[in-house]
Amino acid sequence: MKKxxxxxxxxxxxxxxxxxxxxxxxxxxxxxxxxxxxVTGSFAQNNSTGTGLADIPLAVINLDEGELGTALVDVLTxxxxxxLLEPEVVTDEATARLRVEKDELAALVVxxxxxxxxxxxxxxxxxxxxAVPIEVYANPARPISAGVVRNIVQAFVxxxxxxxxVTQVTVTQLVRVGLLPMxxxxxxxxxxxxxxxxxxxxxxxxVIEIVRETAVGASNSLNSLAYFVPGMAIxxxxxxxxxxxRSFLDExxxxxxxxxxxxxxxxxxxxxxxxxxxxxSGLAQVGVxxxxxxxxxxxxxxxxxxxLLLIVAVAIAATGWGLVLATLAKTPAQVTSxxxxxxxxxxxxxxxxxxxxxEGLLKLxxxxxxxxxxxxxxxxxxxxxxxxxxxxxxxxxxxxxALLFSTVVLLFNRRSLLxxx
Amino acid sequence: xxxxxxxxxxxxxxxxxxxxxxxxxxxxLPVVFTLLLGNFRPSGSDxxxxxxxxxxxxxxxxxxxxxxxxLAQLESVRIVALTRSEAETAFAAKEAPALLLIxxxxxxxxxxxxxxxxxxxxxxxxxxxxxxxxxxxxxxxxIGQPLAAARNATVEAAARRPFATExxxxxxxxxxxxxxxEIAQEIPPRVTLTQPQxxxxxxxxxxPAAQSSAGQLITWVxxxxxxxxxxxxxxxxxxxLRRLLTTPTSKATFILGxxxxxxxxxxxxxxxxxxxxMFVMGxxxxxxxPALTLLLATFGLTAVSFGVMLATFxxxxxxxxxxxxxxxMSMALLGGCWWPLELFPPLTQTIVKVLPTTWAMQGLTDLAxxxxxxxxxxxxxxxxxAFAALFLAIGLWRFRFE
Numbered sequence: 151m152k153k154x155x156x157x158x159x160x161x162x163x164x165x166x167x168x169x170x171x172x173x174x175x176x177x178x179x180x181x182x183x184x185x186x187x188x189v190t191g192s193f194a195q196n197n198s199t200g201t202g203l204a205d206i207p208l209a210v211i212n213l214d215e216g217e218l219g220t221a222l223v224d225v226l227t228x229x230x231x232x233x234l235l236e237p238e239v240v241t242d243e244a245t246a247r248l249r250v251e252k253d254e255l256a257a258l259v260v261x262x263x264x265x266x267x268x269x270x271x272x273x274x275x276x277x278x279x280x281a282v283p284i285e286v287y288a289n290p291a292r293p294i295s296a297g298v299v300r301n302i303v304q305a306f307v308x309x310x311x312x313x314x315x316v317t318q319v320t321v322t323q324l325v326r327v328g329l330l331p332m333x334x335x336x337x338x339x340x341x342x343x344x345x346x347x348x349x350x351x352x353x354x355x356x357v358i359e360i361v362r363e364t365a366v367g368a369s370n371s372l373n374s375l376a377y378f379v380p381g382m383a384i385x386x387x388x389x390x391x392x393x394x395x396r397s398f399l400d401e402x403x404x405x406x407x408x409x410x411x412x413x414x415x416x417x418x419x420x421x422x423x424x425x426x427x428x429x430x431s432g433l434a435q436v437g438v439x440x441x442x443x444x445x446x447x448x449x450x451x452x453x454x455x456x457x458l459l460l461i462v463a464v465a466i467a468a469t470g471w472g473l474v475l476a477t478l479a480k481t482p483a484q485v486t487s488x489x490x491x492x493x494x495x496x497x498x499x500x501x502x503x504x505x506x507x508x509e510g511l512l513k514l515x516x517x518x519x520x521x522x523x524x525x526x527x528x529x530x531x532x533x534x535x536x537x538x539x540x541x542x543x544x545x546x547x548x549x550x551x552a553l554l555f556s557t558v559v560l561l562f563n564r565r566s567l568l569x570x571x
Numbered sequence: 572x573x574x575x576x577x578x579x580x581x582x583x584x585x586x587x588x589x590x591x592x593x594x595x596x597x598x599x600l601p602v603v604f605t606l607l608l609g610n611f612r613p614s615g616s617d618x619x620x621x622x623x624x625x626x627x628x629x630x631x632x633x634x635x636x637x638x639x640x641x642l643a644q645l646e647s648v649r650i651v652a653l654t655r656s657e658a659e660t661a662f663a664a665k666e667a668p669a670l671l672l673i674x675x676x677x678x679x680x681x682x683x684x685x686x687x688x689x690x691x692x693x694x695x696x697x698x699x700x701x702x703x704x705x706x707x708x709x710x711x712x713x714i715g716q717p718l719a720a721a722r723n724a725t726v727e728a729a730a731r732r733p734f735a736t737e738x739x740x741x742x743x744x745x746x747x748x749x750x751x752x753e754i755a756q757e758i759p760p761r762v763t764l765t766q767p768q769x770x771x772x773x774x775x776x777x778x779p780a781a782q783s784s785a786g787q788l789i790t791w792v793x794x795x796x797x798x799x800x801x802x803x804x805x806x807x808x809x810x811x812l813r814r815l816l817t818t819p820t821s822k823a824t825f826i827l828g829x830x831x832x833x834x835x836x837x838x839x840x841x842x843x844x845x846x847x848x849m850f851v852m853g854x855x856x857x858x859x860x861p862a863l864t865l866l867l868a869t870f871g872l873t874a875v876s877f878g879v880m881l882a883t884f885x886x887x888x889x890x891x892x893x894x895x896x897x898x899x900m901s902m903a904l905l906g907g908c909w910w911p912l913e914l915f916p917p918l919t920q921t922i923v924k925v926l927p928t929t930w931a932m933q934g935l936t937d938l939a940x941x942x943x944x945x946x947x948x949x950x951x952x953x954x955x956x957a958f959a960a961l962f963l964a965i966g967l968w969r970f971r972f973e
Contacts, residue, residue: 170889178897185904188919205917236917251767253941256913269761281759290770290940292913300764301705305712307761312716315758319720319751320727323743329731342727357719358638358687358711362704364695377695486889487592490896494600498607501665503909504697509623509666512607526665529695 153415157423161397162430165390174389174490175435179382180442183375186382187447190374205236206295209246210259212239216266217347222284222306226259231302250287256295258287259303269310270343313346375447380528381502383439384464384521388496390435391472392489394428398476399485425555428472432465452531456540460527463547467520470554477558496521523547575820579828580835583802587836596798597836601791601844608909609783609852621649622699623667624706625658632678634718639673641710648706662692669693669703681718682744684726698779717751771855771942781855784848785935786908789928791844792837792874794899799833799878801891808888826970830875837871857938862945866938869955870931876962877927883969902928912936927958 165171210226212219226237240246246258262282271278284303288296321339324330330338401407410420440461443449451457471492479485497503499512500521516522527543587593624642628635643650651658651667662670672690680687691707693700724747725740734740766773772781806812815825845863848854856863881898885891903909905919906928912920923929934951937943 168889170887170893173890173893173897178893178900181897181901182904185901188922189904189910189915203914206913247767251769251941253937281761283759283761283763286762286764288764288766290766290772290942291936292911293772293940294911295913296764300762301708304762308712308716311755311758311761312719315716315720315751315754316723318754319747320724322750323724323747324728324731327728327743329728342723357681357715357722358689360689360691360707360711362691362693364693364700374695481590483590484592486892487590487595491592491595491600495603498604504608513666 153419154423154426157410157420158426158430161394161424161427162434164397165393165427165431166434168393171390171393174386175393176438176442179386179439180446183379183382183443183447186378187375190378203295203298204233206234206256206292206298207236207238207254208257208259208299209238209240209249209255210261211241211243211246212261213263214261214265215263216270218266218269218310219261221347222259222261222303225306226302234298235302247287250289253289253291256289256292257299258285259299260285260287269307270314313343316346317342375443375449376532377525377529379439379443379447379449381497381500381521381525383436383443384468384500384524385493385497385502386439387432387436387464387468387520388471388493389489391428391432391468392475392485392492394424394431394469395472395474395476395479395489396482396485397427398424399479399482403482425469425473429465429469432468432472433461436461436465450532451528452534453536456531456535456537457528459537459544460524460531460540460547463544463551464520464524466551467523467547467554468551470551470558471520473558474554501525517546518550520547520550523550572824575824576828576831579825580832583829583832584836586802586805587798596791596795597840598843601787601840602847604791605784605787605844605847605852608787609780622647622669622702622706623651624648624703625662625667625670626650626652627655627658627670627672628652629655629675630673630677634678634681634714635673637714638710641713642671642706645706645709648703662694665694668697668700669707671703671707681722682725682741684722713755716755717748720751720754721745721747767941769942770940771857771938772940780848780852781939782911782936784844784852784854785932785939786903788841788844788848789870789906789908789931789935790899790903792841792871793877793903793928794895795840796833796837796871796874797878797881797895797899798892799830799875800882800885800895801888802829802833803879803882804885804888804891822970826879826967830879833878834871834875837874838868841867841871855939857944858942859938859944862943862948863938865945865952866931866934866948866955869952869959870927870934873927873931873955873959873962876959876966879966879970880962881966883966883971902926905929907932907936927955930954930958 165175208226210223212223214220223239225231226235227239231237243258243260246255249255250258261284264279265282265284267279268282269278284307286296286300286303288300290296317339320342321330321335324338325332325335398407401410407420411417440451440457444451472489475485475489475492479488496519499516500519501516502521502525523543523546527540527547530539530543588597626639626642628639639650639652642648651661653661655672658670658672661667670692672692674688674690677687677689689707689711691704693704721744725744728734728743729740734743803812812825815822845856845867849856878895881891881894885894905923906912906926907915907923908928912923912929912932915923930951934948934955937948937951941947
């Protein structure tokens with residue numbers, strides 16, 4: 151057992167002294183997480199949008215003489231949307247359009263003349279002018295931002311139409327059942343209409359409210375880093391175990407493996423030590439990343455026992471894959487290439503970069519990656535889960551490691567793994 | 572000199588592709604990432620490509636069913652009706668990006684004038700979840716309007732003269748609802764979305780395929796060309812660079828040859844990925860082939876110059892390869908190649924302009940989305956050439972053969 155430990159510890163030290171390897175083992179996950187944090191705005195303390203989308207630049211032109219145009223301008227320039235929009239009320243339509251085309255603005259909102267008159271009927275005649283829609287002139291290079299602006303404008307006009315429908319239906323029904331004399335229609339309509347107008351401007355209580363939450367808690371409290379940090383740690387864990395697997399071939403080529411086998415050390419001890427070295431390297435790497443991200447990004451991981459066990463389990467599963475690489479590759483360069491490719495493919499399939507849909511073949515493919523299982527486990531713990539909540543993930547990772555290790559040991563002669571081919 | 576350049580080009584190509592694993596980074600990984608991150612679905616297949624939305628209807632009332640019907644009519648989502656436990660299990664397994672729960676009491680709340688509450692859950696870091704959220708909001712707006720009218724009329728009527736029975740209240744509510752629905756159907760469109768005439772896409776139906784193809788092209792070409800540093804490191808470690816000093820080949824010829832070989836390989840890679848984007852992902856790369864060629868050629872020059880500069884800082888092949896992957900992915904990420912630049916915070920959008928990948932991505936966006944030609948991408952091309960000159964100047968100044 152002592153020899154197994156010594157061999158494993160030796161491999162760990164060799165790997166962590168390789169400055170080239172440290173770049174992908176430690177530097178890359180931190181740098182990429184930092185980048186992801188900057189991109190998603192996770193570091194912004196007042197990021198009330200919950201995403202990086204903020205201060206969408208747009209211009210507004212109000213050609214309407216009525217109250218609806220003014221109300222829409224007030225909504226777009228109001229404090230409620232101050233974090234999301236950066237509006238500018240302009241008068242020169244041609245220049246504003248040019249600015250959209252030059253990618254200086256995400257959209258231009260043109261409130262046409264007679265908009266109010268086309269929406270709100272004349273109280274005496276009940277007539278409206280010809281419908282003139284509001285135009286949202288979108289920048290095709292910013293489709294998401296333009297879509298957000300369109301949705302805000304659409305929500306406003308929906309509230310307007312709701313108010314009008316409410317007024318019309320209420321008055322009509324009250325008259326129909328005899329609760330409102332015909333002579334009082336106009337005053338009643340004005341009173342109800344005024345009440346609805348107030349609701350439009352103040353966004354009064356909705357009929358139907360949607361309570362939104364992400365899978366890791368209330369949408370306003372989600373820290374995207376809680377998703378990205380474990381994702382990156384596990385992606386680059388695959389690189390570490392592939393480097394561990396590479397050490398098999400490196401030692402075979404350099405002759406140190408032959409010398410080791412010539413000592414009074416049993417083959418099983420050598421193999422066990424090498425495997426233990428891969429496991430230790432992975433464990434150490436993830437451990438460093440977890441501690442580092444906790445200190446740097448003030449990240450909350452959840453139940454610490456669960457986190458530790460999950461780290462051990464994912465290191466075991468990843469070790470299995472490192473062993474498979476060492477078995478199948480013929481040269482150290484092949485291990486590095488295949489290992490890097492496996493790292494990236496597992497990363498994208500397992501949802502380490504972006505959350506992938508798990509349907510059909512993609513679902514099956516994600517399940518053979520340690521990334522998917524481990525990420526699910528870390529998310530559950532971050533959400534407040536306990537050890538009992540991640541039993542499935544822990545078991546899956548342990549079974550994956552055991553299966554891979556058994557497959558390698560059963561299919562390949564131990565000596566062929568350690569001897570030069 | 573030409574024969575020497577060709578010889579160096581051939582030598583480098585043989586070295587690079589002597590191992591089949593090189594195809595992984597040259598072709599396979601770029602294609603796989605483009606497919607997966609572009610949410611690619613084969614056209615004409617039987618698969619329903621709409622975003623699945625898990626739906627739990629615990630109320631099962633007429634009004635709840637109205638909401639379900641409104642959702643079913645939308646083209647962006649596909650309803651998957653399940654029991655609560657089934658839906659929660661499926662959501663936990665990430666089989667769908669969103670779950671909508673219509674709780675018991677939904678209709679009752681609407682009839683009594685209270686606010687009816689829906690529970691909507693979505694997966695984090697998932698664009699399809701946002702699509703589903705938008706669809707739910709659209710459906711709620713659609714049925715909310717007549718409901719608000721019917722509710723208000725009922726409350727007003729009750730305030731003037733209380734209903735004799737609950738059935739009378741319900742009958743009045745339903746009559747009001749029907750009237751409101753008829754009115755809603757006659758409302759003309761109030762908002763139109765327009766875009767510049769030259770635009771290459773329909774903003775109304777945004778497809779992430781263009782963003783994904785462009786972003787992955789820049790990412791993987793950049794990583795490939797940063798591998799130029801690994802090639803120099805390899806030759807330096809083998810001593811072949813030293814031996815070249817004894818030959819009649821000048822340093823300039825060797826460096827030019829090495830750069831040219833990597834650059835030409837990248838042009839081949841870019842051509843393959845462009846064709847893949849066009850024929851498989853259905854990406855429209857714009858109206859101007861000269862503009863596309865100019866942008867990609869300039870970007871390739873910038874990337875290979877960066878590789879030459881990087882070669883002067885690394886001391887081993889392993890360092891060079893790993894730094895290439897790390898820098899390539901980081902600069903691609905920050906340059907807007909993985910997520911659109913418009914999603915970045917405003918300050919970050921300004922800061923990342925110091926990266927060549929930002930300008931390359933901006934150029935491809937101008938071509939593929941805004942429909943620009945050569946004149947439209949001159950600023951990006953100019954910036955990339957400036958980067959190339961800077962990187963090359965630093966690289967040549969620091970270059971050592973030993």
